Amino acid sequence: MERFARFLAALWEDLLAFLVPLPPGCPLCGAASPTRSPCAKCLDRLAEYRSRPRCLRCGRWWSGNAGNAGGLCSDCRREAPAFLAARSLGSYEGILRRAVHRLKYGRKMFLGELLGRLLAEVVREDAALCRAEVVVPVPLYVTRRRTRGFNQAEVLARALAGASGLPVYCDALLKIRRTAPQTGLSRPLRRENLRGAFVVRDPAVLRGRRVLLVDDVLTTGATATECSRELLSAGAGGVVVVTVAAADVTK
Numbered sequence: 001m002e003r004f005a006r007f008l009a010a011l012w013e014d015l016l017a018f019l020v021p022l023p024p025g026c027p028l029c030g031a032a033s034p035t036r037s038p039c040a041k042c043l044d045r046l047a048e049y050r051s052r053p054r055c056l057r058c059g060r061w062w063s064g065n066a067g068n069a070g071g072l073c074s075d076c077r078r079e080a081p082a083f084l085a086a087r088s089l090g091s092y093e094g095i096l097r098r099a100v101h102r103l104k105y106g107r108k109m110f111l112g113e114l115l116g117r118l119l120a121e122v123v124r125e126d127a128a129l130c131r132a133e134v135v136v137p138v139p140l141y142v143t144r145r146r147t148r149g150f151n152q153a154e155v156l157a158r159a160l161a162g163a164s165g166l167p168v169y170c171d172a173l174l175k176i177r178r179t180a181p182q183t184g185l186s187r188p189l190r191r192e193n194l195r196g197a198f199v200v201r202d203p204a205v206l207r208g209r210r211v212l213l214v215d216d217v218l219t220t221g222a223t224a225t226e227c228s229r230e231l232l233s234a235g236a237g238g239v240v241v242v243t244v245a246a247a248d249v250t251k
């Protein structure tokens with residue numbers, strides 16, 4: 001915990017040198033503070049997530065006391081995902097939900113930098129993810145990217161790659177059609193909605209290599225699965241996934 005806190009404080013101070021001046025306060029919860037580093041409460045929260053049990057495959061968190069440490073969730077038991085493993089900083093709630101929203105809709109790029117560097121630490125500490133060789137963000141469809149002005153997954157992927165020294169290929173995977181929002185769709189419909197939506201544009205940079213796929217949130221894993229299938233069929237040697245936050249599972 002202390003090591004993690006020191007790491008966070010150090011990276012944040014480094015980062016400040018490259019940023020426009022920010023108002024003081026915790027970048028995650030907004031609590032008043034004389035510094036611009038994550039506050040003690042947020043650091044405790046992130047450390048608590050790291051100690052919580054999760055599905056070993058998709059990395060989603062067991063909610064409350066549900067599930068068993070060391071096991072697989074019911075979705076992964078029914079059908080193994082196309083990716084080898086997925087991991088995240090914590091549950092899609094509270095500070096992480098707020099951070100993702102402020103990055104995506106509030107255009108707080110400094111949060112993308114902070115979260116991307118935190119993801120690099122998640123990758124470094126995980127036996128499956130630390131063997132990744134190239135970083136690829138989940139793409140947005142071209143009109144969506146134009147409307148938003150940026151792809152949040154790309155911001156995260158670039159910061160992660162910068163902190164971990166891995167090459168990042170932001171155009172390796174493309175989204176070639178618009179898809180309906182996944183929210184509210186059942187698991188099979190989510191999959192149907194995304195089928196054929198992604199293509200690999202540059203197979204040469206991925207061939208035989210383990211790809212680290214980056215996104216903001218993993219809910220059912222349908223997007224990660226569809227991207228993984230496409231990456232594998234283009235010759236990737238394996239796919240692992242990292243997201244800022246992941247949904248909880250109860251069974």
Ligand SMILES: [Zn+2]
Nearest residue numbers: 026029039042
């Ligand atoms: Zn805080």
Ligand SMILES: [Zn+2]
Nearest residue numbers: 055058073076
């Ligand atoms: Zn699972």
